[in-house]
Amino acid sequence: MKTRDHKPKKVGLVTLGCSKNTVDSEVIMGQLKNGNVEAEHENVDGADTIIINTCGFIDNAKQESIDTILHYAEEKKVGNIESLIVTGCLSQRYKDDLSPEIPEVDKWYGTFELPQLLDKVGVDYKKELVGERQSSVAKHYAYTKISEGCDRPCSFCAIPLMRGKHVSKPIEDLVQEAKNLVRDGVKELMLIAQDSTFYGIDIYGERKLAELLDRLSDVEGLEWIRLHYAYPSKFPFDILPIMNSKPNICKYLDIPIQHISDNVLKSMRRGITKRRTEEVLDRIKSEVNNIALRTTLLVGHPGEYEQDFEELKDFVTRYEFNRLGVFTYSHEEGTHAYTLEDHVPQEIKQERADDIMDIQHHISLAKNLQLVNTTQKVLIDRIEGDNYIGRTQFDSPEVDNEVIIGIDHGYLRVGDFVNTKILEAEPFDLIAVPV
Numbered sequence: 209m210k211t212r213d214h215k216p217k218k219v220g221l222v223t224l225g226c227s228k229n230t231v232d233s234e235v236i237m238g239q240l241k242n243g244n245v246e247a248e249h250e251n252v253d254g255a256d257t258i259i260i261n262t263c264g265f266i267d268n269a270k271q272e273s274i275d276t277i278l279h280y281a282e283e284k285k286v287g288n289i290e291s292l293i294v295t296g297c298l299s300q301r302y303k304d305d306l307s308p309e310i311p312e313v314d315k316w317y318g319t320f321e322l323p324q325l326l327d328k329v330g331v332d333y334k335k336e337l338v339g340e341r342q343s344s345v346a347k348h349y350a351y352t353k354i355s356e357g358c359d360r361p362c363s364f365c366a367i368p369l370m371r372g373k374h375v376s377k378p379i380e381d382l383v384q385e386a387k388n389l390v391r392d393g394v395k396e397l398m399l400i401a402q403d404s405t406f407y408g409i410d411i412y413g414e415r416k417l418a419e420l421l422d423r424l425s426d427v428e429g430l431e432w433i434r435l436h437y438a439y440p441s442k443f444p445f446d447i448l449p450i451m452n453s454k455p456n457i458c459k460y461l462d463i464p465i466q467h468i469s470d471n472v473l474k475s476m477r478r479g480i481t482k483r484r485t486e487e488v489l490d491r492i493k494s495e496v497n498n499i500a501l502r503t504t505l506l507v508g509h510p511g512e513y514e515q516d517f518e519e520l521k522d523f524v525t526r527y528e529f530n531r532l533g534v535f536t537y538s539h540e541e542g543t544h545a546y547t548l549e550d551h552v553p554q555e556i557k558q559e560r561a562d563d564i565m566d567i568q569h570h571i572s573l574a575k576n577l578q579l580v581n582t583t584q585k586v587l588i589d590r591i592e593g594d595n596y597i598g599r600t601q602f603d604s605p606e607v608d609n610e611v612i613i614g615i616d617h618g619y620l621r622v623g624d625f626v627n628t629k630i631l632e633a634e635p636f637d638l639i640a641v642p643v
């Protein structure tokens with residue numbers, strides 16, 4: 209029996225979670241637009257149908273998704289909206305448990321059910337629209353998901369449960385997607401995946417990240433290409449000469465290492481040792497001049513004892529990452545780590561995360577002070593009060609440092625690059641003037 213409903217007057221799309229979810233929402237928007245359905249991202253005013261693209265990664269994210277669903281369930285109860293649809297990782301993982309609990313939700317879709325979701329709102333899924341999507345973050349930068357899913361066995365991670373096995377997108381499709389985005393005004397492209405360094409193994413039988421970077425760097429109008437989510441084990445060093453030789457590939461690499469103690473790396477099933485991790489990082493730093501390294505750490509994992517944490521603090525102090533984020537371990541059912549004892553109390557987990565960020569606070573300030581009196585090319589992202597806010601090539605949107613330029617220094621356009629002189633440094637921001 210066909211489940212197709214009538215076309216909504218307007219769809220409001222609410223996206224939670226990571227940049228990969230942002231891309232999925234942009235794809236939904238592109239399909240709806242092509243299907244002549246009015247749709248807006250985040251602005252749900254006047255929408256009779258709400259689609260929530262949820263996150264199911266860790267406790268806090270799951271709670272935020274459930275709270276958002278309950279909010280719109282209430283909106284539906286009082287008649288402010290007609291239809292409520294839920295998709296994304298939380299739905300993929302828990303729809304059977306949640307649907308009886310929240311009957312106001314008309315339909316729950318998993319992460320691989322886009323055609324069914326579109327059919328629900330009266331739109332036919334169009335494969336030929338691959339690469340066509342409606343940017344939701346900014347006009348001048350966008351994220352591109354180079355693959356879906358992950359084959360890695362990291363013990364703490366529920367993502368493979370929600371996103372399945374690693375599937376790379378063909379180079380041709382990604383190049384076309386980049387050209388479409390540049391046509392629509394994009395100058396900076398963030399390459400994202402669960403594990404970007406695994407790119408190509410499934411469809412080409414070998415790692416093809418270097419070739420992909422090379423091909424994308426030839427896309428006219430693409431001024432910055434930024435690589436995220438590199439995995440340290442079996443790192444494809446052939447991307448380094450490409451990063452060095454191509455001026456439009458940012459001297460920036462996001463490489464989550466999660467931990468450094470051999471004991472914890474083993475418990476996390478990361479497939480790499482402390483020594484090998486340091487060798488990989490040292491080689492990247494020595495082969496790409498002036499590269500900014502971002503990493504992500506996880507504290508409080510089962511098996512992390514005080515001496516392991518001391519080792520991690522020592523490593524962070526010694527390695528001086530340019531950018532660093534830290535998460536506290538979340539005991540996720542269905543993951544391998546869920547079979548281990550979650551022995552680190554939550555307040556200790558938080559204390560450890562705070563300790564790491566204290567160290568990083570000083571490192572980041574010291575590195576920013578080295579940029580004072582230098583000239584930096586800055587991409588203007590937005591205007592905030594009396595300031596233009598932008599970023600250098602060493603900073604990714606939403607997660608890294610920003611450059612603050614007073615609007616009294618003359619007219620600048622959002623989306624433009626401007627050469628600046630760095631006047632002052634703060635732990636996570638720079639103060640600059642146009643030159």
Ligand code: SF4
Nearest residue numbers: 358360362365367402
């Ligand atoms: S690489 Fe590990 S942490 Fe990252 S998505 Fe895959 S399983 Fe999860």
